[in-house]
Amino acid sequence: MLDRYVLSSKIQSALGYMAPEFACKTVKITEKCDVYGFGILVLEIVTGKRPVEYMEDDVVVLCDMVRGSLEEGKVEECVDDRLQGKFPAEEAIPVMKLGLICTSQVPSNRPDMAEVVNILELIRWPSESQDELGDFS
Numbered sequence: 001m002l003d004r005y006v007l008s009s010k011i012q013s014a015l016g017y018m019a020p021e022f023a024c025k026t027v028k029i030t031e032k033c034d035v036y037g038f039g040i041l042v043l044e045i046v047t048g049k050r051p052v053e054y055m056e057d058d059v060v061v062l063c064d065m066v067r068g069s070l071e072e073g074k075v076e077e078c079v080d081d082r083l084q085g086k087f088p089a090e091e092a093i094p095v096m097k098l099g100l101i102c103t104s105q106v107p108s109n110r111p112d113m114a115e116v117v118n119i120l121e122l123i124r125w126p127s128e129s130q131d132e133l134g135d136f137s
Contacts, residue, residue, distance in 0.1 A: 020105055032107035035116065039102025046096055048080030063103050066096050094123045 019036035040051050043062050053060040069078040070093065079092050098119050104110050111119065 019107065030107065031112060032110045035102050035110045035113060036104075036107075038113070038116065039099045039110070042095060042099035042102065046080065046083070046092065046099065047078055048082060063100060067100055070096060070100075091123055094119075098123070 019033040040062065043049075043066050044051060047062065047066065049060075049062055049065070051062045053062075066078055069075055075093055075096065078096065098116065102110055102116065
């Protein structure tokens with residue numbers, strides 16, 4: 001019984017990192033699936049929360065929570081308390097937006113990993129080329 005519970009928990013945890021297209025048997029698995037998983041990982045690191053959290057009477061999906069916090073201007077509530085003061089605060093919003101872009105429901109809307117690296121470099125070392133990044137919300 002315990003083995004079955006552990007296996008079920010591991011499967012549920014893994015599902016949070018899987019791109020939505022994994023549910024369709026006819027869709028070709030591409031690099032964009034990895035980008036989705038990377039986006040989830042980014043959001044998980046920034047928030048300290050799991051991709052899907054099961055509460056007593058609710059299910060909290062990390063992407064939805066982050067998107068809602070950004071829309072409501074409550075970013076500080078979203079950032080893991082353990083990270084407070086350990087990174088430039090102005091980097092939190094663009095990193096969360098990057099995580100959301102990477103987890104787009106539409107694979108073609110996700111950047112490739114080279115673009116992700118470029119965006120991360122722009123976030124970390126902003127310059128006059130910041131205009132290239134644009135508003136990626």
